[in-house]
Amino acid sequence: MRDFPPLTSLRAFEAAARHLSFKRAADELAVTPTAISHQIRQLEEWVGISLFERRVRRVVLTSAGQSLYPAMREGFDALARGVESLKRAPERNTVTLSATVAFTARWLLPRVASFRAACPGLDLRLHASDEPVDLHAGAADLAIRYGRGGYPGLRSELLLKDAFAPVCSPRLGVLEPADLSRHPLLRFEWRRVDDDTPTWPRWFARAGRPYRKAGGELVFSDESHALQAAIAGHGIALASLVLVAEELASGALVRPFGPVLDGFAYHVVHAEGGRDAERIASVRRWLLAEAKAFIATPSPKGPRRKRPMPKSSSVSERLR
Template identity: 50%
Template sequence: MPLPPLATLRAFEAAARHLSFKRAASELAVTPTAISHQVRLLEDTLGVRLFDRKPRQVTLTPAGQELYPTLRDGFAGFSAVIDRVRARKSQRGLTVSVLASFAAKWLLPRLAGFQAAHPDIHMRLHTSAEAVDLKSGMADAAVRYGRGPFPGMVVQTLFADRFAPVCSPMLNIRHPGDLRNHALLHLEWLRPDDVTPTWSRWCKLAGVDGVDLAAGLSFSDDTHAIQAAIAGQGVVLASSEMVQSELESGVLVQPFGPVIEGHYYHLIHTGKSSNLAEIEAFGAWLASEITNTQSA
C-alpha cells in the first residue's frame, strides 16, 4: 500500500509530540499554517480526524493516539541510523598492504595498541605477497620487505631482518654439525638475491659441510615453515622478529648461530594520499613499537 507523503507524517509527528502546531512549526522551520495544511492533507489521505482543534489547544483523537507512537518510534529510529552512518563516514580510514607473514607474526599481535591509541582510525589490512601499486588507490601505504629503492615513494625504514636456525627443543640439536642428521626446512623467496637467507649461505658462513642442502620440505609461506618447525619436522632459518613469541614461550629454540642479515622492512607511501595524517600516525606508532621491542 502506498504511504502518505513523508512531509505530512513528519508534520503530524511533531504536532502530536508538542500538542501544538506553533511549536511544531518552530521545530521544522515552517509556518503554523504549513503544519496545519500538512496535517489536514494527512487526515484527508487517511479519511479520519487526527486532532480535535480548539481555539488555543489541539488534542489527539483516538486515531491520532493510535498513529502517533509508531511514527514517533519510526522517526527516532531514522535519526539513530542516520547518526551512525554519518559517524562512520566521518571516521578516518587507513588501508595498509602487508605480507601475510608480517601481518600474522609481527603486526597483528601488536595492532590493538594502535587501535587503542587511535580509536578514530578504521584500520584495514590488505595482505599480499605481490607489491601493490599504491598509485592505484588499492592501499594508502604498504609495509615492504627488500632492498629498494622505491622510486617516487616516501620511505620510512623500520628494521633489519635477521635469520638464524630455529627448531623444536624435541630435536635435541646442540651443534651446527647436528644438521647433517636432521631435515632442513626451506623458504621459497619470490626474488632471491645475494642477501636471501638460504641454507647454502648460512652453512658457508658457519663453516659447516656435509649437510644435504637439497633435502627437506619447502614452503612459500614462512608461517607454515615455522609451524612445521614447532611440530618437530625439521630446522628452519627463521626471522628472529617473526619467531620472537615462539622463542619466548620455548616452543622453538635457537640452538646456535651464526645469525645472518636479511633485508629491511619499510613503510612506504606516495606522500600524496588524502590519508596522510593517518599514515604518519601509523608510522609513528610502528617506530615506537620497534623501539620498545629492541629495548625489551
C-alpha cells in the same frame, strides 16, 4: 518491508497536529501552508479517513487524528534522540595497517597490547596480505613493506633489518652443521629468488659446505607454516631472526650455529599528506618505538656445544 505512507506527509501531519496550525507547521518545515495542506491530504487519502477538521482560521484533529498523533510524536522524538546521540558520540578513529601474513602474525600481534597506551583514541585494523596494497587508493592507511626499499610515490622509513640463520627445536639435539644431514631442511617459497635471497643453497655456499638434503626437505607455500614446523620439531628452518625472536628468547627454538645471512628490510610506508596524516604519524611513531625496543633486546645464544670446535680463523673451516 514496512508499508508506510510518504514520510513527508507523516512529518507534515506531526507538525500540524502539534501546532494545530498548518501555517505554523509550514514555518517549522520551511514550506508553504499549501504544501502542508497537500501533504496531509495525501496522507488522508492513503489511510482512507480524515485526520483534521478544517475550520475557519484553524484546524482541529478528528478522533482518528487524535489516535495517530501520539504514535507520530513518539516516533519522531525517538528519531531525534537517535540522531542526537550519534552527534554526541565520540568518533572512533581507525587506522588500517597492512603487512605480510607472517609479519602480522609473528611480530605485530604480540605488540598490539602496547598500541592502546601509545595511541589512545585510535583503533588499529590489521590487514594481513602478501600482496602489496594500493595506499593511494585507500586500501590501507600505511603498510610495512619487505624488500630493498625504494617505493616511488610513498614516504618510506626503515623499520628493521632482517637476517636469516638455521633454527630448530632444542629437542632435535642439533649442535653442528654435520647434524643437518640427520633432519629435513624446512623452507618456504619466496615470491622472487635472486642472488640476494637468503636460501639454503646460498647458506651452504656461505658456510663452505656442499648443498645436501640427506635428511630430506619440507617445502611450504607460507612462511608461518615453515616456522611452526620448526617449532614442532619437524626439521631445521633457515628462518628470519626477526620473526622467530620470541621463540629464540623463550627457548622454543635455538640457533645452533652460523653463518648468518643478511635478509631484506622492513620499511614503514604511507602516502604523503591527507586528512589522516596525524593518525598515520601516531601509528608510525608506535611502530618505530617498538622496533627500537626490539633491536635493543639482546639476542639469545645458541645451545652449549658438547664437542669443541677446531680452532681456526676461517668461518668455512670451523664449519667443515
